[in-house]
Amino acid sequence: MKISIKELEELTRRAVKKYGYTDEEVQVIADVMLYAQLRDNNQGVVKLIDKGIPKDPQAGEIVIEKETPISARINGKKNHAMLVVGRAVEIVKEKAKKSGFAIAGTFNTNTSSGAIGYYASRLAAEGLIGFAFGRSPQRVAVYGSYEPVFGTNPLAIAIPSDQAPIVLDMSTAATSYFGLVEAQTAGRSIPADFAYDNEGNPTTDPQKAIAGAIRSFDRSYKGSGLALIGEILAGPLVGAAFCGIGDSKGNWGHLIFAIDPELLTERDTLVSHVSEIIHKVKSTKKLPGVDEILMPGEKESRLARQRRESGLIEIEDNLLAELRAVAGEA
Amino acid sequence: MKISIKELEELTRRAVKKYGYTDEEVQVIADVMLYAQLRDNNQGVVKLIDKGIPKDPQAGEIVIEKETPISARINGKKNHAMLVVGRAVEIVKEKAKKSGFAIAGTFNTNTSSGAIGYYASRLAAEGLIGFAFGRSPQRVAVYGSYEPVFGTNPLAIAIPSDQAPIVLDMSTAATSYFGLVEAQTAGRSIPADFAYDNEGNPTTDPQKAIAGAIRSFDRSYKGSGLALIGEILAGPLVGAAFCGIGDSKGNWGHLIFAIDPELLTERDTLVSHVSEIIHKVKSTKKLPGVDEILMPGEKESRLARQRRESGLIEIEDNLLAELRAVAGEA
Numbered sequence: 284m285k286i287s288i289k290e291l292e293e294l295t296r297r298a299v300k301k302y303g304y305t306d307e308e309v310q311v312i313a314d315v316m317l318y319a320q321l322r323d324n325n326q327g328v329v330k331l332i333d334k335g336i337p338k339d340p341q342a343g344e345i346v347i348e349k350e351t352p353i354s355a356r357i358n359g360k361k362n363h364a365m366l367v368v369g370r371a372v373e374i375v376k377e378k379a380k381k382s383g384f385a386i387a388g389t390f391n392t393n394t395s396s397g398a399i400g401y402y403a404s405r406l407a408a409e410g411l412i413g414f415a416f417g418r419s420p421q422r423v424a425v426y427g428s429y430e431p432v433f434g435t436n437p438l439a440i441a442i443p444s445d446q447a448p449i450v451l452d453m454s455t456a457a458t459s460y461f462g463l464v465e466a467q468t469a470g471r472s473i474p475a476d477f478a479y480d481n482e483g484n485p486t487t488d489p490q491k492a493i494a495g496a497i498r499s500f501d502r503s504y505k506g507s508g509l510a511l512i513g514e515i516l517a518g519p520l521v522g523a524a525f526c527g528i529g530d531s532k533g534n535w536g537h538l539i540f541a542i543d544p545e546l547l548t549e550r551d552t553l554v555s556h557v558s559e560i561i562h563k564v565k566s567t568k569k570l571p572g573v574d575e576i577l578m579p580g581e582k583e584s585r586l587a588r589q590r591r592e593s594g595l596i597e598i599e600d601n602l603l604a605e606l607r608a609v610a611g612e613a
Numbered sequence: 614m615k616i617s618i619k620e621l622e623e624l625t626r627r628a629v630k631k632y633g634y635t636d637e638e639v640q641v642i643a644d645v646m647l648y649a650q651l652r653d654n655n656q657g658v659v660k661l662i663d664k665g666i667p668k669d670p671q672a673g674e675i676v677i678e679k680e681t682p683i684s685a686r687i688n689g690k691k692n693h694a695m696l697v698v699g700r701a702v703e704i705v706k707e708k709a710k711k712s713g714f715a716i717a718g719t720f721n722t723n724t725s726s727g728a729i730g731y732y733a734s735r736l737a738a739e740g741l742i743g744f745a746f747g748r749s750p751q752r753v754a755v756y757g758s759y760e761p762v763f764g765t766n767p768l769a770i771a772i773p774s775d776q777a778p779i780v781l782d783m784s785t786a787a788t789s790y791f792g793l794v795e796a797q798t799a800g801r802s803i804p805a806d807f808a809y810d811n812e813g814n815p816t817t818d819p820q821k822a823i824a825g826a827i828r829s830f831d832r833s834y835k836g837s838g839l840a841l842i843g844e845i846l847a848g849p850l851v852g853a854a855f856c857g858i859g860d861s862k863g864n865w866g867h868l869i870f871a872i873d874p875e876l877l878t879e880r881d882t883l884v885s886h887v888s889e890i891i892h893k894v895k896s897t898k899k900l901p902g903v904d905e906i907l908m909p910g911e912k913e914s915r916l917a918r919q920r921r922e923s924g925l926i927e928i929e930d931n932l933l934a935e936l937r938a939v940a941g942e943a
Contacts, residue, residue, distance in 0.1 A: 500831060503830075
């Protein structure tokens, strides 16, 4: 059903509030979720139904444990990762604007941070080149193996431009874990090159894939290597668990850093060259059946802009009904 | 033929010297080439035969044009990229050791810098997390297109460990341009998913692939997105040409940066956790036909170590004869 974005925002805020968050926290979490929802990213308001996102009763004050003018190590104290990584972005933004570079690592959270591109794009909106890495419980095999040892380890890199920033937001896995669960629920099979069963056979059965391991996005050693790098950068580098070692379920990690292009060039020069690149790349000759060459994040930011302009967004009926129930409107 | 590494080093230095470099420059270039040669990386001493690496008569003093305590923009002044990127590594190393982070961009070079993993691993050897990006003339199509617009854009990330560092050294292309030229020379065909001809058809003919475009390493949008990011980071960010815009052949770029893990954790803690990761990953269950799970760079650094220990290295007879000729021993 099509509803107004205003109504969706209102419902989202109310639902988050029901899970026990303060008004300030509600604002941060709703912002991350609506970024995803407006982009048809599956990290949106669906997170608010079923088990939802009840505030962890153990959650304490977020603590900066180690700090320099260009860095912060942030103990998330079991707060929702969207709050903790959101704090990391604020800190990185402020420090990078002063020093040209900043980095923050977060640990001791136990939820997904949502769409990782959100955090990188927030930095790009400030004229910085933003990097974000996340690590989650092990679901993905290293190249040559069929035993899960890495998370689906998403990464995002965002580059400022004079339009929406370029936002590469990608998981290093062939599919998300959520994608397997969805296929299982819907009784659908999955492509045979997405995952192995727990005996090392390629499988089209999502249930067997869940018991086995997902492959890396390129089904080869480069993607597997990038998954490993993510595992280290958002694992031991930031004080989080890794590869099933440590408190895998209770101690997820994230790494955020930003580079000010002014260190090496002028911001306006970079932005104008990035526009030239966008124009050039989009004008290259298209393969048969291809209507448009898309920049990373372009389709999603266009969709979000169109929805903002129309003020309306389509939400699947069941999801909307459940969201209303959670928000206390049913 | 097997020769002593000592002899290969001597031959390499003498050959480089013949191309017009100073003794100090010879040392730097030979070091990069021998790193590759000891690892069976195709960026080794083969560069010294045929056209070789004559010093550019236009080459002037390398100039730092913009500098902060954490950054340097380096005008390579047409010096060989191995010298210029080598200088960038020295600067990054020194600044990162003081400040916890440093970044250097190089432009105005017109040669390959050789094995990009060399530069990242030099930083890891100092206990830093090293990143290196390179950009070269356009050979690779964006996802959805068959027109070359990106370079084969290699990237390297190196992580310190208590053994050899983990070194992910990868091109973002399905094959190197050199790989196409080799296949053409040998009259071999190439796999049908490596490249398109200049009309957008998949081709197994290396000559048609050279006239067409190479695909990204995953044949999809994520790899294409990473190639684009490399194009920007080692292109306009550092003052180099990009996407065929600007002096593509005369102005290649590189970006080097390093993060000191001490910003977020203790170096020893990171190193010991990386060792745990190596042990854990290598112990995962292997797919049929797989003898060993390899970490990025492991096979290559083991080969180099074994060769150093034996003091001997196998060099293909024709290559050795030509190298001797260049070195003035023929």
